[in-house]
Amino acid sequence: MAAYIRVQTEDFNISEEIAALRARNPRVGAVASFMGCVRDMNEGDSVKLMYLEHYPGMTERELQRISADAASRWNIFDTLIVHRVGELRPLDQIVLVIATSAHRGDAFAACEFMMDYLKTQAPFWKRESTGDGERWVEARASDDIAAKRWQSAEKQTRAQAG
Template structure:
């Protein structure tokens, strides 16, 4: 059985360290795919200066575990590492890490994209952007919901 690593935290993460954790002693997998999401300076037609994320831990943990379980049911996967940050973030800060290992690259690529797409649509994180005209809560984007529905038909 594969051991998944899921963590929601305030502290930053090291991409190099997370990659090493996916590879260490892992001789059966020939592919590793990673994704890192960053705080950008523009969203929904407005300049963004900062981002604040919050969550309800028990609900978030259940949702993240469900997303990973769904990915495992679809593809032959090795290790999965998922880190999502919360709290106050500034421009360029890392928000999320998704790392997947698999025997073959197709499974790793698909699973990484699936996890990230479903994270955007299903995980209960609340985002507040700091803009020049004040703070605003970010609504879920229709494109994220559409992508999750697309995966549901595959």
Template sequence: MTQVRVQAEDFDVAAEVAQLRAGNAKVGGIVTFVGTVRDLNEGADVAEMELEHYPGMTEQSIEAIIEQAKARWPIYGALVIHRIGPLKPTEQIVLVAVTSAHRGEAFAACEFIIDFLKTEAPFWKKEQTPEGARWVDARVSDDAALKKWTVS
């Protein structure tokens, strides 16, 4: 089962995981990643982050990332929920959840999905700081994280 949702509303991690694994007795491992808004970024206080996306294209991009993960690891299900709109520090931004028979595959697939999501999905982030609004640039560390998935 693959699910992708882009939404303004918050999500309940426990309820989402329960739905993802519901009725599948083959599931032996569930790995989740929850990303939250930090109150500090690149040395500046962050009062709010606003996320924008390209509707339709964003969902297709995330679905393609999940399909790549499924081609690499024997996973049963994957769920990505990504929020948009204005968010305050400590609020949830993203949930990535993966089910598989074993933990190793679930951990690898979850990490793969979030690494690609951070760099490949069409989202734009704007932060409100004491100095005013600023767009968040791509991070070198996020690009470096992708390199470990490249097959030589």
């Protein structure tokens, strides 16, 4: 099991990243990936430019923690998280999460879990430029709810086991 994480200004190529993660591991039967990209619209305003800031040091630590957490919950082989920072424009790729496993269930769940936790715990912030000037993007309550459902799922599993 390896957990790869990268924070970078450069773009990424999903096909190459998946190929690298599968390489030389014939036990992999499933690869789940998620890519998030910049939309040209947010909160009803047109977005021209986005700036992504992070907290170096803590970011890497949180991404490692999220990857390790996923590996402890599901039967997965390797994971990759790539997150871009700096100036981005509509259509640009922002984030990539990949999980490999023997069967699809573990890969799907691990990928979604890592993304939900990244959204609520990894120290990244978006500032967007609209026609009215610049503004920091506000955190969404729906992201907190998405992350919390993994905690309740864990409790349910424990209750059933107990």
